[in-house]
Amino acid sequence: MSKLFKSIAFGLLVLIMIGCSKENNSISLDQNYLQVADVVEYCQGSCNETADWEQSKTLVKGYLRDVGNDSVWQDNQEKRRFYLLDIRNGFSLEVRVDGDEDLIFSRLAGTVKSDLIFISGIANAVIAQEGSDCTKGVVLLVKNDKDIIINLE
Amino acid sequence: MSASSFGQTSSFVQFEGGFIRNQGGFFKLYDGVVDIGAGYHIFLSRHLNGGLDFNMGFLNYTNTPARSNIYRPKLSLQYALHLSSKIALDPEIGLGYSFVRITNTEYLYASTQHGLNYAARLKVRWKSGRKLDYYLFGSYDYIYLDRDDSFTQLNSFRQIRLFAVGLGVNIKSGVYE
Structure with a gap:
């Protein structure tokens, strides 16, 4: 009987190790x-490296951040940018x-x-340097109003 | 003294509560709030018991209405290492299927994702010699969500890692140590 349970325990450990090894990320x-x-x-x-996503056409959907906050929107417009928000976990993406x-x-x-906003744009890398730490992130460049769809109207 | 020598089954019910933390991944901006759980275990031998556990972890994204509740039912095996007459260490492994409910009331958004849950935990139990044993626990849960491209296309976002620590109580019946 204890042999059976040892086998079950071993099986569970193997499953945990298999589960923890799934790390690859690849998307279009x-x-x-x-x-x-x-x-x-x-x-x-x-x-120090150019990533595969840089200057790639990118399709993204999300909700407009700061809707209803007039002063933020005025500032956004002056800076020709706005932000798309992922309402599930708080991630946001700058759109220029x-x-x-x-x-x-x-x-x-x-x-x-x-309103859910759908945007087709170009992924552009931005660098953030803080002391010796350097990180690369993304902003989305959008040129035409036709590249923006509201609620798939 | 083993349970089998009496020809009867020993069992216990456990209740516990503690703090939960998420490590990276999809919920990296969330804070853990609380984890509560209950379980029913049957002794298979003096050292080994198995049963069904159910834990609920509550995460929130500070200053927003975004919430995530993680329901983690699982089958588990627990081994009792009797260090002394008063203290036992109970390492445990479990396998279950978890459900992750994400809501954002500001946008009337709700979604449920699910996937296999592998778990490991360690309990430090104070053996009272009476009906109730109290314990401290630390646990780790790894959840691998089923594929749903409308939720995420990133493999790293399908992996949820949770740590919890807390206190619990075993309510025993039958023959026990």
Whole structure:
């Protein structure tokens, strides 16, 4: 009887080890609209190397952050940027507008908090240097208002 | 004195509560709040017992309405190392299937993900010699969520690692040590 339970215990340990070894991450950025958290987590890397996602077409969906906060939106518009939020876990992605600025911001101004925004853009690397620590993150560049879809209208 | 020598089954019910922490992954911005659990175990021999455990872990994302509740039913095997007449160490391993409920009331969002749960824990138990034994526990849960591309396409986000520490009580019946 105890031999049986030792076997079960050994089996469980093997399962734990198999489970803990599943680490590979690989996604296609331009096939389907990805969640904000997936894009932010995937698009990181070393400052010394060029990552495969840099300058790639990227499809992402999320909710507009700071909706209803007029002063933040005015600041965003002046800086030609806004943020997409993943409401499930708080990750957010900076989107920089490099094109139809007036059209894009006027469309976004007509949205409400619960609108799901779909964006097609280009993943651009940004470097954050703090002392000797260097980290690479991502911002999304968007040019045309047609690259933004609200609630898949 | 073994349970089998009496020809009857010893068992215990356990209740516990403590703090839970998440390590990295999808919930890296969340804070752990509390973990509560209960279980029923039957002694298979003097040292070995097995049973069903059910734990619930509550995580929240500070200053937002985002919440995550993690329900972790599992079958487990526990080995009792009797260090002295008063103290026992109870290492335990478990295998279960967990459910992760994520909500954000501000956006009327709710989603449930699920997957296999591997668990390991250690209890330091004070043997009272009476009906109740009290213990300290530390536990580690590794959950590997089933694939759902609409939830995430990242393998690293399908892996949830939880640590919990807390206090519990065993309520024993039958023959026990």
